Amino acid sequence: MVNIKQSPRNLAVTVLERVINKQAYSNLELNQIIQQAKLSVADKHLLTNLVYGTLQHRLTLENWLKPFVKREPVPWVRELLLITLYQYHYLKRVPDFAATNEAIEITKFRGHGNQGLRKFVTGVLHAVLRSDWPDLTTIEDPIEQLSLTASLPLWLTKKLVDENGLLEAQKIGKAINDPARLSIRANRQKGTVGQITDQLAMEGITTIPSQVAADGLIVTKGDLLGSQAFRSGLVTVQDESAMLAVEAMAAAIDLKTANLVLDACSAPGGKTGQLAAQVENGKVIALDIHQHKVKLIKKNMARLGLSDRVVAKQNDARDLTFLADQTLDAALVDAPCSGMGLLRRKPEIRYQKQFSDSQQLHKIQTTILDAVAPKIKKGGIIIYSTCTILHEENDETVVAFLTTHPNFALEKTQTARALKTDRATKTLTILPSDYGSDGFFIATLRRKN
Structure with missing residues (x-):
């Protein structure tokens, strides 16, 4: 007999x-539930599929649900109805009667x-099953x-079309609803990509090389987080x-000859570790505003074998008075942002953000750059x-910075795999529709001699 309390649905x-009540992030809440519940591998996959x-x-x-609900149901009933409709249309292997x-x-x-x-629930679901998909x-x-086919708020849909054109926006809309891949980075400090790939294979973890990043691997099979390769810091999830x-x-x-490099907004430390593996004779200063995240950075650096190269410090990146002027060879400002490139991994972001959030974040981003x-x-x-x-x-944000800093x-x-080298812009934008990875933006700013 099915234990309803512990069932994936x-x-x-x-x-x-x-998540919808903004009490948790989908990835964190899902991980916590999976750790607490005793689920089979199949049930973990079903739970993850249902949530995302x-x-x-x-x-x-x-x-689809709207015509069948005359009054707003209580939150858990609404989520149950939506989960069931999702199974009806998107999970062909689940029989309708079983979901119902x-x-x-x-x-x-x-x-x-x-x-x-x-x-109420029985009536709604039976009525839905008698109807056609809109x-x-x-x-x-x-x-x-x-907006409706990609499940994107109207304001965001308009922005994507304005900035990328309708055809590319449609590609983005499709890409963000594809399953996210598990990608990892080989830790150069502990071996070459080839050596680490072989070690993973010995533990039953199958990977393919990333087409995007030189040190990247895509996990296609195996329990990565339970592996010795992960525990010993051969790889990190990124x-x-x-x-x-x-x-x-x-x-x-x-970077080999750099003395001092700053990672201004570093938690949880993925890029910090990537930097430290290449800064052979210097130090990486890793900042985060929250003490518990600084502890997480230190923990990750210890696992990667890079603690001696990293100084993790609780500090707001908008105030760098502890650093003397002209002391950094380089700085990475992976700035706070709306996260709209992460919709494949954090789908709820699209419903929780507004355009005003981007405008406010733009101000924070320029303030950090001003400090650096x-x-x-x-x-x-x-x-x-x-x-x-x-x-x-x-x-x-880059234009605003250059306007007030003519000395940059x-x-x-440039990237190791020479991505999008034929682009017209100096900045690099990776769309979710380009390579099946997260959306990302990078600008390279040099201080003039």
């Missing part, structure tokens, strides 16, 4: 209710036998159609696009990066 309701799938397609599912029956059982369990709730192609307005910021710095300056600029030596480098694809936080010049960002 019931647990998915719990996760989604907390329902979040990714939320606006589409709400559009368990939804009714969950209603009995959560509603403590409330007959009114049970009848034909969204009949929507004449291309912006509205894309998106392929995120690895490019350090690649860009290495292309612009000789005088600390850079002549001829030194600032790598400015974000995990968003919105112009306000990317190119417009924008150089063309």
Whole structure:
């Protein structure tokens, strides 16, 4: 007999209710639930699929549900209905009757036998099954159609179309709803990519080389987090696009001979470790505003075998008075941003952010760059990066910085795999639709001699 309390569908309701109420991030809440519940591998996969799938397609599912719900249900009932609709349309291997029956059982369990709730859920689901999936192609307005098919708020859909054109925006809309890949970075401190690939294979972890980042690998099979290779710091989990910021710095300056490099916004330390593995004779100063995140950086550096090269410090990157002017060979400013390049991994962001958030973040980003600029030596480098694809936080932040800092010049960002070298811009924007990785932006700023 199915334990309803511990069933993937019931647990998915719990996760989604907390995420939608902004009480938790989807990835963190999901990981916590998986650690607490004793689930089979298949049930873990189903739970993950239900959570991310329902979040990714939320606006589409709400559009389908709307005609069948005359009054707003309580939050957990709404999430249960959306999860069930997601299974009807997107999970072809799950029979409709199985999804329906368990939804009714969950209603009995959560509603403590409330007959009114049970009848409501049963009636809605049976009515939905008698209807057809809405034909969204009949929507004449291309912006509205894309908004519903990709499940993107209208304001964000308009921004993506304005900045990228309708065709590219449609590609982005499709890409962000594809499953995210598990990508890892080989730790140069502990071996070559080839050596580490072989070690992973010995533990039953199959990988393929990243087409995006030179040290990147895509895990296709195996328990990475339970492996000795992970525990001993041979690899770290990091998106392929995120690895490019350090690649860009290495292309612009000789990191082997650098004395002092700053990672201004470093937690949890993925890029810090990537930097430290290449700064052979110097130090990396890693900053974060929160003490618990500084502890996380230190823990990650210890696992990677790089503690002796990293000084982790609790500090606001907008105030760098502890550093003397012109003491840094380079600085990485992976700035706070709206995260709109991470929609594949954190799908709820699209529903929680507004355009005003980007405008406010733009101000914070320029303030950080203003603080970093005088600390850079002549001829030194600032790598400015974000995990968003919105112009306000990317190119417009760079333009604002250069306007007030004429002693810096924008150089063309280079990567190890020479990505998008035929682009017209000096800055590099990786869209989620380009390589199946996260959306990312990088600018290379050199202080003039």
